[in-house]
Amino acid sequence: MPPYEIIVATDMTEEGLNLLRGEDDVVVRCVPPQMSALREALAAAHAVIVRDDVVIDAALLAAAPALRVVGRMGASLNGIDIDAASSRGIIVMNTPGVSAVAAGEHTVALILGLARRLVGLHSSLAAGEWLEGPARIPGVQLQGKTLGIVGFGRVGRVVADRCLSFGMHVLACDPYISEEQIVDRRVHLVGVRELLTKSDFVTLHVPSTRETRGLFDAKLLRQMKRGARLINTSYGAVLDETALGEALQDGHLAGAALDVYAAEPPNGNPLIGLPNVLHTPHVAENTVEAVQDLSLQIAAQVIDALRDEDYRNVVNLPFLPGVEYETVRPYLRLAERIGAVFDLLARSPVRRMAVEVRGEEMEGLVKPLTVALLKGVLGAALGEVRQLH
Numbered sequence: 001m002p003p004y005e006i007i008v009a010t011d012m013t014e015e016g017l018n019l020l021r022g023e024d025d026v027v028v029r030c031v032p033p034q035m036s037a038l039r040e041a042l043a044a045a046h047a048v049i050v051r052d053d054v055v056i057d058a059a060l061l062a063a064a065p066a067l068r069v070v071g072r073m074g075a076s077l078n079g080i081d082i083d084a085a086s087s088r089g090i091i092v093m094n095t096p097g098v099s100a101v102a103a104g105e106h107t108v109a110l111i112l113g114l115a116r117r118l119v120g121l122h123s124s125l126a127a128g129e130w131l132e133g134p135a136r137i138p139g140v141q142l143q144g145k146t147l148g149i150v151g152f153g154r155v156g157r158v159v160a161d162r163c164l165s166f167g168m169h170v171l172a173c174d175p176y177i178s179e180e181q182i183v184d185r186r187v188h189l190v191g192v193r194e195l196l197t198k199s200d201f202v203t204l205h206v207p208s209t210r211e212t213r214g215l216f217d218a219k220l221l222r223q224m225k226r227g228a229r230l231i232n233t234s235y236g237a238v239l240d241e242t243a244l245g246e247a248l249q250d251g252h253l254a255g256a257a258l259d260v261y262a263a264e265p266p267n268g269n270p271l272i273g274l275p276n277v278l279h280t281p282h283v284a285e286n287t288v289e290a291v292q293d294l295s296l297q298i299a300a301q302v303i304d305a306l307r308d309e310d311y312r313n314v315v316n317l318p319f320l321p322g323v324e325y326e327t328v329r330p331y332l333r334l335a336e337r338i339g340a341v342f343d344l345l346a347r348s349p350v351r352r353m354a355v356e357v358r359g360e361e362m363e364g365l366v367k368p369l370t371v372a373l374l375k376g377v378l379g380a381a382l383g384e385v386r387q388l389h
Helices: 014-020 036-042 058-062 082-089 098-118 118-124 156-166 192-198 217-224 241-249 288-306 325-344 366-377
Strands: 004-008 026-030 047-050 069-072 092-093 146-150 167-173 187-189 199-202 228-232 252-258 276-277
Touching: 004 014, 004 036, 014 026, 014 187, 014 288, 036 058, 047 288, 058 082, 069 288, 082 092, 092 288, 098 118, 098 156, 098 199, 098 252, 098 276, 098 288, 118 167, 146 156, 146 192, 156 167, 167 192, 192 217, 217 241, 241 252, 325 366
Parallel strands: 004 026, 004 047, 047 069, 069 092, 146 167, 146 199, 167 187, 199 228, 228 252, 252 276
Antiparallel strands: none
8 A cells, every 4th residue: 555645734743754754555745834835835735834934725725636635833833725626535623722831821921921010111121120110110919900801711710720820819710611610719700791801911712603703892901891801812803903092002001912813914903012011922832741732733633534534533533444425424414413402402511412323334433423413503602604594
């Protein structure tokens, strides 16, 4: 059997590359993350590994007839046409949670930077000033302050754990989290209005979905406690940057710290350069440890998927070895639509489901049908537009 050709169009660590190169049935080619180079390289490739600086659209997929796996280093799936991949039987996988510690610690660094106005002080001293200008304006302590975390997933929990050690009061808001799921009872689950009115610092850790895009608009920003500070290391699309700029300039908010932007690079962004804005260039996950872990995990996932041994963190419909996708596709689509209808009719968030499958033709399809059903139930949370007709 000819070897699997894997294209790496991102910066992987040597350990990750060596994991791929050490396999007898794998050939690795590293190419720059440029569309022209990538299109040429994918002509005979079986898998490609990228980050979110590469767009994998339908046209690019059409130019890759042998492609079986798209591996994304990181949790984001922006720029990948998942529907086009699914229609061609291409697996799309990511590595959620691997860089949660890096993103969480970067968030805490931004909170501290805002509280003590570190960038302004650094620039002041570099300019030859001593205890004048920005240095005469006192910062604030974190102890005793209230932190509001919007989105209490892996990153939000890292932030909560670190900030509790500073003596902060921590509030969390997440419609998909119940009180029973919060292990540390020092974290209080509240509604978004209560969180905004009580928090001195508000940090966003929500996915970019149909429900969250533009979530923090002028109305929500004005509900925040006067003098509060906002931090966003999740997705730029969840925040109305123009409204945030107005709230910062008229004094309603004391400051903001951003690692992500609606358009990247943020050329012409009204927030860049404001004296009460701390901004970094989308590097929350960029630590030596996180890149190492991401490289090793995506390498192992891609190899296992190509060999039909395991399908970890696959985000589109599952594909079974030995079963033609077109044969099972109607059942998977039906299960997904049943899940979507079930979610729409539910009076409260769905927390538990039981799946019963009948018929000999369904043998071996229980797991993929269950995944398709769950995909339909979670469609709104994943930002997908439902088409039930």
